[in-house]
Amino acid sequence: MSPELQVTAGSYDSYIMDKTDNEEIKVLHIDDNKSLLALSKLMIETFDPKIKITNISNFDEIISSCMKYDLIITDYDMPGANGVELAKDIRDICNVPIIIYTGKGCEEIAEEAFQACINDYIRKELEPAHYRVLVQRIRSVVEKDRGQKNLRKSERKYRLLINNMNEGVALYRVVYNENGEPVDSKLLDVNPSFERIIGMSREEAIGKLRSKLYSDNALVYEEYINVAETGESIILEKYFPSINKHFWISLFSPEKDHVAAVFKDATKEKKLMRELESSLERIRNVLRVSPHAIVVTDIEGYVSNCNDAALNMFGFKDVEDVLGLNCFEFVSEKDRKKALENWVDRINSGTLRFYEYELKNKEGTKFEAIVSGSVMRDEADEPTGFVLNVEDISERKELREYCIILNNAIEERFLEQSKDHTHN
Numbered sequence: 001m002s003p004e005l006q007v008t009a010g011s012y013d014s015y016i017m018d019k020t021d022n023e024e025i026k027v028l029h030i031d032d033n034k035s036l037l038a039l040s041k042l043m044i045e046t047f048d049p050k051i052k053i054t055n056i057s058n059f060d061e062i063i064s065s066c067m068k069y070d071l072i073i074t075d076y077d078m079p080g081a082n083g084v085e086l087a088k089d090i091r092d093i094c095n096v097p098i099i100i101y102t103g104k105g106c107e108e109i110a111e112e113a114f115q116a117c118i119n120d121y122i123r124k125e126l127e128p129a130h131y132r133v134l135v136q137r138i139r140s141v142v143e144k145d146r147g148q149k150n151l152r153k154s155e156r157k158y159r160l161l162i163n164n165m166n167e168g169v170a171l172y173r174v175v176y177n178e179n180g181e182p183v184d185s186k187l188l189d190v191n192p193s194f195e196r197i198i199g200m201s202r203e204e205a206i207g208k209l210r211s212k213l214y215s216d217n218a219l220v221y222e223e224y225i226n227v228a229e230t231g232e233s234i235i236l237e238k239y240f241p242s243i244n245k246h247f248w249i250s251l252f253s254p255e256k257d258h259v260a261a262v263f264k265d266a267t268k269e270k271k272l273m274r275e276l277e278s279s280l281e282r283i284r285n286v287l288r289v290s291p292h293a294i295v296v297t298d299i300e301g302y303v304s305n306c307n308d309a310a311l312n313m314f315g316f317k318d319v320e321d322v323l324g325l326n327c328f329e330f331v332s333e334k335d336r337k338k339a340l341e342n343w344v345d346r347i348n349s350g351t352l353r354f355y356e357y358e359l360k361n362k363e364g365t366k367f368e369a370i371v372s373g374s375v376m377r378d379e380a381d382e383p384t385g386f387v388l389n390v391e392d393i394s395e396r397k398e399l400r401e402y403c404i405i406l407n408n409a410i411e412e413r414f415l416e417q418s419k420d421h422t423h424n
Helices: 009-015 034-047 059-068 083-091 107-115 128-163 192-198 221-230 267-289 308-314 333-349 394-423
Strands: 025-030 051-056 071-074 098-102 120-123 168-176 182-190 234-240 245-252 258-265 293-298 303-306 351-360 366-377 383-392
Touching: 025 034, 025 059, 025 128, 034 051, 034 128, 051 128, 059 083, 071 083, 071 128, 083 098, 083 107, 098 107, 098 128, 107 120, 120 128, 168 192, 168 221, 182 221, 192 258, 221 234, 221 245, 221 258, 245 267, 293 308, 308 383, 333 351, 333 366, 333 383, 366 394
Parallel strands: 025 051, 025 071, 071 098, 098 120
Antiparallel strands: 168 182, 168 258, 234 245, 245 258, 293 303, 293 383, 351 366, 366 383
């Protein structure tokens, strides 16, 4: 090896690259000069051990093996072809980055190389420092190519995700007037769900101004502009009269002056919510006028709602006064243990069936009552509380006791009359 190409330990330390990428780089080097191939392999792998060079001087092997490499370095002037023509043949098979590495440097060759979309063009030199530059250029080209491929891969994943979303997606760019004031937005891209939900094809929509696409544009115009200018995301619900639909809309800005809208047709949900609210209101009205006391509790017995009859029964004026109180506070001491045992026992069965307890109102006045009810459960079928029906049976019980006393008196009177008749 000539003195000018020798690399000492000190020069190696000064030339070795600071590497941030630990991934191996596979390079195919094509040249008809075998001595230069060997020298280049030694120098490149010395400066950067992560770069692995494979040398080829038999051009018949190139096409069949090019797909295995991260980069191809080729000489320009070779028997039967030049590097640019070879690069074009390689590009027909695989999209691997290519560097033209030649001793015949001139502007014409450089222009020909770049017109053929060659990634880089480097003149051969014999100075050791040149190989450090070559290593840097190799890394630069490969890392750029990997970055672009990763970006395309991410874009494909993004596009696949967006295209398979049930929600509609639309990307807009804000349009400004000559004074720099936002006046509209242009639709740049949509997904298939946009077409299904809005009823407009991609071809009809792309490139159109938002004000021309939707007659209800003014409904959310300010929100779109605000998101584009501030970058702050928002979620809103809007009704669009022109198409008679409700939408839940999420707006965010992926880049300056752009707004992405992810939206879902909420028309059916809104209708169901209205029907549910109407149904609940009817139930509340029925409970409100029911002559029976009805109390709703959580699983531990704390009151969450009750009707007017329950308020009257326990001596309260307003529901707010009852909320948070435990229903067992209204069971007298003599029946409280039994009530708790029945409560726990009936959680799993789902019903409380006509238990008779002595209850007490707010003032402590005791009365007899029959308590029945059913367990409320969530979507996972877990118990969440009880709906209780409480019936004051004090008068009924007094009447029953009076009937017993009266019946006993009649029986005693009958027996006395029977005895008198016997003695006579």
